[in-house]
Amino acid sequence: MLPILFVMPLVQLIILVNAATYEIKNIKVFIVDQDQTQVSQQLIGHFEGSNYFTLDGRSAQVDDGKEAIHEGKADMAIVIPRHFQRDLKNTRHAGVQLLINAVDGSAASVSQSYASAIIRGYANQLTKESGAINISAGNIKVDDNNWYNPELKYTIYMVPGLLVVLVSMIGMFLTGMNIAREKEIGTIEQLNITPISRYQFIAGKLSPFWIIGMGELAAGIFIGWLLYSLPIVGHLWLIFAVAAIYLLVVLGMGLLISTVTETQQQAMFIAWFLLVVFILMGGLFTPLESMPLWAQKVTILNPIAQFIQVMRNVLLKGSGPLDISFQFVDLLIMAVVINGLAIMRYRKTHA
């Protein structure tokens, strides 16, 4: 059991952090060159020289391009029409068709913007070579800055989030099965005849898992800092203060589940269901802001969403106590309500 508790989450953290990236690279391009001229070759050369694209097959038939996309061999086909070079010379104007596999819509729009940028860049180069005046007057110069994460690294964004999930997963599963297990094996009877009170019982059940959770969180932050240069801009004590409350919420939830179920299997199913809902609607992988408004409002009941925000804001941006006060109060209320319910539900009389 011990390796599952400590090694599995941390190994997952180290490995899986690298998997979570929306960055689009290695877009497989199929070239349909119907023009076969110097200009069309040059344009293709620009795609070849780009880091985002790898050329994968070429033909003069549009249908071959479509077929390649259909079979999954290409993500995009570029169709350079006949008379491309001639049209550019005569009318200074020509079109290029991009066929894009849009099953993954966001990847498709990113690929499209990369391709358009290359095509526009090539057109500008042609303009310059032909000696025309580039742009007349009234140029707005856009300068973009990426604060807190200038290299746009996904790993430092994912470490705090994944860590929250791993800590919660372990905590909730363990406490969730705990009382159900005693019921199943029958040892709950023995506990019931001891003189400890309900409060002591719940507190006693919680504290070992609470310590394990805090330890795991600390180890995770350390590993993130060591391996992924996770910036720790804000105060660590703030993180641990909120974590102390947060763990009470998660563990209390596990215990509550444990008191209302009869078998470990049922407890596990419910814990798992809640956890998956919390994770997938908690802004870990897809942004909270992209969810419909009702779903955004419901996050007030989602401890994982709240704690992930605290972790990210404090660690990456250095948010202070005032900035995260909403999340803190929200978690505090959840902790009181859930543990209160768990104590109420646990009755010594009918086990």
Add this chain to the structure above:
Amino acid sequence: MRSFRGFVIKEFYHIIRDYRSLLILFGMPAVQLILFGYAIRNELTQARFAVVDPSHDVVTTELVNKMSSSHYLLFDGYLKSENDIHEAFKAGKIKEVVVFDRQFAHKLTHDGVADVQLIADATDPNMGRMITGQITGIIQQFQRSRMAGGTPGGIQINPQERMLYNPDLRSVNLFVPGLIAVILMLISALMTSITITREKETGTMEILLASPLRPMQIIIGKVLPYFFLAFLDVVIVLGLALVIFHIPFRGSVALFLGESGLFALTALSLGLLISSVADSQQTAMMMALGGLLLPTILLSGFIFPVTSMPWPLQWLSTIIPARWFLVIVRGIMLKGVGLAIIWKETAILAGMTLVFLFVSIRKFKVRLD
């Protein structure tokens, strides 16, 4: 054979008797599909931005109006100065700040150039990039419309794009078929992972072993009822995907059901494998849930494209069954491909199933003596 039939029927009773678990097994996938189908999106919607505008002139006001009217962006208000940006970002609501130069319009008309700074809260790099891209696009369009009168004689190549299979770029079309794979994987592995360990824990394993059933029969008898349950889950979830989310279904339904059956079998046998390795229900469930949940979500290409991952992870992802099934589901539903194109993925799943079953039976035998 008669004793085998009796065993299978007994297993069915076991499952049906526990109506709470049964309710969870059917209710949970349906609820999850509906919740996630609505909530898992990654499009840019209503991202809040603020503006620092010391010049407050015709041009900057018009630009701010243009940005506010985009339905991707939501104007949150003006900040007094650049010094307030940090505070705004720390509070976490605002994702981007647009900083205009002093005397913006004046500089634009007299000097021919004016500066605007876009500052993104790039803690979420993808979000930051999308918002910056969106605002840059609006500014460029504005500029083009200002110059429309006197177009310089530049060369223009217009890319016209055609988005195949999903012309509106709806992320639901990507995520809902993916959800079918993820839900099926986790539910199926979970269901079987505890069956054998429970017998071990409660001590009834000895009784089973003493019966005239062969290990193979015991294992198949354990999997069979769950296979029917998983298959029913597939039908329910697919129905919801089509009725509620209007996901296009372009391929063959029979092929889809066949492949889903195969995948359910893969997941069930993985669960079996776990249960033959673990010695308590607790360990089995921690392995099935703790060990499968995140790798299945992250390495299968459900949310993040596999081709973008570093190569060791791409390599690692090949052992995740859901990765192959995702290609199959998306292929059949969205692209309408046939077996001729997805035979490789199908063969891999079939191979995995055989390996899992073989190993579990072998492991099981060892326990006999």
